[in-house]
Amino acid sequence: MTLNEITQYLSLELSTSQTIEITGINTLKDATTGEISFLSDSKYEKDLENTQATAVILPSSKAHLLPENTIALLSDETYLMVAKLSKIFAKPIQSSTIAPIIGEKSIVYPTAHIENGARLGSGCIIMSGVYIGTDVVLGDNVTLNPNVSVYRDCIIGNNVIVHAGSVVGSDGFGYAHTKMGEHIKLYQNGNVIIEEDVEIGANTTIDCAVFGSTLIKRGSKIDNLIQIGHNCVVGEHCILVSQSGLAGSTTLGRNVVMGGQSATAGHLSIAPFTTLAARSGVTKSITKGGVYSGFPLMEHKLWLKLQAKLAKIL
Amino acid sequence: MTLNEITQYLSLELSTSQTIEITGINTLKDATTGEISFLSDSKYEKDLENTQATAVILPSSKAHLLPENTIALLSDETYLMVAKLSKIFAKPIQSSTIAPIIGEKSIVYPTAHIENGARLGSGCIIMSGVYIGTDVVLGDNVTLNPNVSVYRDCIIGNNVIVHAGSVVGSDGFGYAHTKMGEHIKLYQNGNVIIEEDVEIGANTTIDCAVFGSTLIKRGSKIDNLIQIGHNCVVGEHCILVSQSGLAGSTTLGRNVVMGGQSATAGHLSIAPFTTLAARSGVTKSITKGGVYSGFPLMEHKLWLKLQAKLAKIL
Amino acid sequence: MTLNEITQYLSLELSTSQTIEITGINTLKDATTGEISFLSDSKYEKDLENTQATAVILPSSKAHLLPENTIALLSDETYLMVAKLSKIFAKPIQSSTIAPIIGEKSIVYPTAHIENGARLGSGCIIMSGVYIGTDVVLGDNVTLNPNVSVYRDCIIGNNVIVHAGSVVGSDGFGYAHTKMGEHIKLYQNGNVIIEEDVEIGANTTIDCAVFGSTLIKRGSKIDNLIQIGHNCVVGEHCILVSQSGLAGSTTLGRNVVMGGQSATAGHLSIAPFTTLAARSGVTKSITKGGVYSGFPLMEHKLWLKLQAKLAKIL
Numbered sequence: 011m012t013l014n015e016i017t018q019y020l021s022l023e024l025s026t027s028q029t030i031e032i033t034g035i036n037t038l039k040d041a042t043t044g045e046i047s048f049l050s051d052s053k054y055e056k057d058l059e060n061t062q063a064t065a066v067i068l069p070s071s072k073a074h075l076l077p078e079n080t081i082a083l084l085s086d087e088t089y090l091m092v093a094k095l096s097k098i099f100a101k102p103i104q105s106s107t108i109a110p111i112i113g114e115k116s117i118v119y120p121t122a123h124i125e126n127g128a129r130l131g132s133g134c135i136i137m138s139g140v141y142i143g144t145d146v147v148l149g150d151n152v153t154l155n156p157n158v159s160v161y162r163d164c165i166i167g168n169n170v171i172v173h174a175g176s177v178v179g180s181d182g183f184g185y186a187h188t189k190m191g192e193h194i195k196l197y198q199n200g201n202v203i204i205e206e207d208v209e210i211g212a213n214t215t216i217d218c219a220v221f222g223s224t225l226i227k228r229g230s231k232i233d234n235l236i237q238i239g240h241n242c243v244v245g246e247h248c249i250l251v252s253q254s255g256l257a258g259s260t261t262l263g264r265n266v267v268m269g270g271q272s273a274t275a276g277h278l279s280i281a282p283f284t285t286l287a288a289r290s291g292v293t294k295s296i297t298k299g300g301v302y303s304g305f306p307l308m309e310h311k312l313w314l315k316l317q318a319k320l321a322k323i324l
Numbered sequence: 325m326t327l328n329e330i331t332q333y334l335s336l337e338l339s340t341s342q343t344i345e346i347t348g349i350n351t352l353k354d355a356t357t358g359e360i361s362f363l364s365d366s367k368y369e370k371d372l373e374n375t376q377a378t379a380v381i382l383p384s385s386k387a388h389l390l391p392e393n394t395i396a397l398l399s400d401e402t403y404l405m406v407a408k409l410s411k412i413f414a415k416p417i418q419s420s421t422i423a424p425i426i427g428e429k430s431i432v433y434p435t436a437h438i439e440n441g442a443r444l445g446s447g448c449i450i451m452s453g454v455y456i457g458t459d460v461v462l463g464d465n466v467t468l469n470p471n472v473s474v475y476r477d478c479i480i481g482n483n484v485i486v487h488a489g490s491v492v493g494s495d496g497f498g499y500a501h502t503k504m505g506e507h508i509k510l511y512q513n514g515n516v517i518i519e520e521d522v523e524i525g526a527n528t529t530i531d532c533a534v535f536g537s538t539l540i541k542r543g544s545k546i547d548n549l550i551q552i553g554h555n556c557v558v559g560e561h562c563i564l565v566s567q568s569g570l571a572g573s574t575t576l577g578r579n580v581v582m583g584g585q586s587a588t589a590g591h592l593s594i595a596p597f598t599t600l601a602a603r604s605g606v607t608k609s610i611t612k613g614g615v616y617s618g619f620p621l622m623e624h625k626l627w628l629k630l631q632a633k634l635a636k637i638l
Numbered sequence: 639m640t641l642n643e644i645t646q647y648l649s650l651e652l653s654t655s656q657t658i659e660i661t662g663i664n665t666l667k668d669a670t671t672g673e674i675s676f677l678s679d680s681k682y683e684k685d686l687e688n689t690q691a692t693a694v695i696l697p698s699s700k701a702h703l704l705p706e707n708t709i710a711l712l713s714d715e716t717y718l719m720v721a722k723l724s725k726i727f728a729k730p731i732q733s734s735t736i737a738p739i740i741g742e743k744s745i746v747y748p749t750a751h752i753e754n755g756a757r758l759g760s761g762c763i764i765m766s767g768v769y770i771g772t773d774v775v776l777g778d779n780v781t782l783n784p785n786v787s788v789y790r791d792c793i794i795g796n797n798v799i800v801h802a803g804s805v806v807g808s809d810g811f812g813y814a815h816t817k818m819g820e821h822i823k824l825y826q827n828g829n830v831i832i833e834e835d836v837e838i839g840a841n842t843t844i845d846c847a848v849f850g851s852t853l854i855k856r857g858s859k860i861d862n863l864i865q866i867g868h869n870c871v872v873g874e875h876c877i878l879v880s881q882s883g884l885a886g887s888t889t890l891g892r893n894v895v896m897g898g899q900s901a902t903a904g905h906l907s908i909a910p911f912t913t914l915a916a917r918s919g920v921t922k923s924i925t926k927g928g929v930y931s932g933f934p935l936m937e938h939k940l941w942l943k944l945q946a947k948l949a950k951i952l
Contacts, residue, residue, distance in 0.1 A: 437766035453767045471767060473783065475783075490841075491801065528841075529803075529862040587916070630948065
């Protein structure tokens with residue numbers, strides 16, 4: 011699609027009459043020549059000066075921060091423009107013509123469905139009703155229990171076990187909002203990467219990234235009915251107990267333990283070796299490992315003290 | 325089934341010796357001639373006088389409120405009678421002999437299962453492992469990701485996306501209770517209607533209505549692992565974040581936002597443009613839009629103040 | 639596998655040079671001759687003197703409590719040894735050559751997958767995408783809705799209904815931990831037993847037992863998106879409302895009601911006829927039936943009083 015067609019579609023002005031082919035949309039940091047990018051959060055202003063994007067959608071007040079040859083597409087509703095544009099560059103469900111490659115000694119049940127472009131290592135067990143999307147890569151000895159769904163482009167490492175009904179790579183929950191109160195889907199471009207020796211319980215959901223990857227690092231163990239939002243990073247050897255949840259873009263350090271029904275807000279960073287008691291709710295980043303409880307969150311010792319005091323006011 | 329057979333089955337007395345064919349069971353308001361209805365909650369007493377039902381199960385103290393020609397079936401355990409009767413009129417899983425109709429340019433994966441009587445619009449994508457029940461109606465451009473299950477009679481509008489593993493139309497959680505502490509299933513007669521431009525995340529569950537419809541209005545966006553109980557109404561352009569839940573018969577106005585792990589009790593009404601913070605718990609109807617937090621629920625400002633005060637008592 | 643091979647694999651010392659065949663691993667109480675057992679929790683010390691196990695892994699300080707002919711395998715990391723050993727005795731996904739037996743008038747959809755060794759009663763409905771594992775036993779009139787997964791060895795009684803997407807018998811969440819912070823999977827040996835007249839909602843997960851059985855007793859009704867951990871016992875006629883959760887090894891007495899999003903810690907016992915309000919969190923056993931609320935849990939009356947007092951400090 012040409013930049014001219016894009017600006018017409020978005021009703022934006024274009025300062026050049028050249029025919030420029032645009033191949034995709036990406037973050038300021040990761041965009042390459044031929045891609046379009048955007049500034050929707052001032053946090054990323056610092057990425058403007060070095061972006062390789064061919065064109066950037068941004069507010070007029072920020073246009074002077076762009077490299078000289080980068081085309082500025084001015085808008086006060088950047089995020090909405092990106093959402094509208096994301097539909098055009100959304101990856102189709104099927105886009106490969108290469109028959110899937112199945113490693114030796116791997117077992118695929120007859121009702122499993124493996125899309126073209128997928129590559130499976132050796133010794134995998136792909137049980138009934140499993141779905142493996144386009145260009146998914148599985149290592150060796152991966153077990154996908156019945157009715158697991160893995161969306162396109164996801165990467166799953168050696169010895170990973172995913173229990174029945176879990177979903178890897180479903181769309182993150184991202185929308186831009188119009189002035190009329192409608193929500194415009196931001197098509198999710200990224201994937202999920204699950205490193206080796208991870209185990210994932212039943213009916214858990216791990217969303218793909220908007221751009222880039224949601225990442226579950228090696229050795230982490232994730233229980234049933236857990237939600238992991240887009241662009242999260244779960245560190246090595248974390249333990250997430252049932253019904254806990256991570257909102258988008260939160261990072262857990264290594265060996266973080268999340269108790270049952272605990273949760274974090276989005277865009278946080280949790281220090282390594284942090285333990286979150288059952289049902290704790292994290293709304294700010296945690297910089298120092300320790301044991302925390304409650305909502306709002308506090309040191310577990312303080313929480314116990316608070317509950318003792320509350321019992322006394324009765 | 326005749327009314328005589330029904331009263332024998334339920335051990336109720338019948339005041340007429342006429343042979344009267346009963347075709348179904350329904351609410352006082354929606355019942356038509358040939359149907360049986362019931363009064364199990366005094367809230368619906370006002371519907372007695374205009375009911376079109378042929379017979380009504382109700383306590384003897386309310387029989388005088390019935391229209392002259394309506395047959396009264398007297399019972400002090402109305403709800404239990406209805407539950408027992410509901411089994412007889414439960415809709416079978418398969419009840420159509422009309423081959424499913426698939427609109428043009430729709431793609432159906434080979435391991436999807438579509439029951440007779442279903443009708444799909446054009447441009448739909450029905451991925452592997454999807455189940456579409458009897459008489460389900462899908463609009464155009466509906467995407468059902470892998471292993472989605474849609475129970476019988478549900479209606480899904482144009483451009484709806486349902487992510488992997490979600491369930492639309494599972495039985496609502498309704499039982500009558502015997503004096504011995506047993507629970508008798510109230511077979512769920514209704515369906516789910518999802519209007520256009522709705523997106524539903526992964527492994528979410530939306531129960532069908534007991535009678536009538538559970539309704540998700542146009543433009544609403546529903547995240548992963550969410551529970552929506554029977555007979556709920558989700559207004560236009562609502563946002564429900566992961567792991568939140570709606571108990572049965574609750575109505576959300578338009579543009580309600582429910583944060584992660586928040587929930588409402590049943591039979592409530594939430595005003596349009598209400599925002600419920602993460603993990604808030606609603607036990608009373610909300611008549612005025614605003615931002616609310618906590619359990620019990622309070623204005624978000626008050627909740628912040630309360631937490632500050634609690635921090636001081638330590 | 640011989641005891642000699644096992645001790646070499648675990649780097650433990652063996653006091654006998656006899657060739658002893660070991661056929662499995664089990665609890666002190668349930669182990670029979672030819673099996674290996676372990677003491678990893680002092681709570682089970684009392685089971686040492688009567689164990690029928692051929693060999694027991696335990697700390698040296700407890701070796702004197704063993705019966706005279708039982709072989710002691712000394713280790714200070716008993717649980718880690720058991721985890722490592724559990725992999726060797728893990729039951730394979732497919733281990734029967736007996737074609738499944740399907741009772742008369744049972745319906746099996748073509749995309750359902752039933753492993754060898756499974757036995758289904760009469761009048762069952764096994765819908766599309768259902769998975770039934772090796773040696774599973776189903777009673778009569780069992781309905782498994784689309785995309786339900788039942789792992790090997792589970793037993794499901796007459797008239798049970800399981801709604802779409804639910805998982806019965808997935809691995810419990812059990813790991814031993816190394817000094818390096820890694821988690822070693824304890825392969826789950828047991829099963830799930832669901833007695834007659836139970837109904838299970840959509841996308842609920844019930845984990846199998848480590849050893850023995852997770853048990854759902856007759857007449858219990860379990861809603862959507864619920865987690866039941868390994869080795870739990872749910873008593874007769876319990877009601878578990880959506881998004882509630884039971885951590886491992888907790889026992890509910892009969893007619894316990896758990897409100898929406900409520901939860902219990904593990905290894906607790908909840909008295910019969912206890913009602914837990916929505917979102918209550920139980921951390922200690924409940925010895926007397928009643929209505930409880932809050933987290934930490936208290937009598938519901940006290941909780942209401944506490945909330946009233948808290949409202950006043952504002």
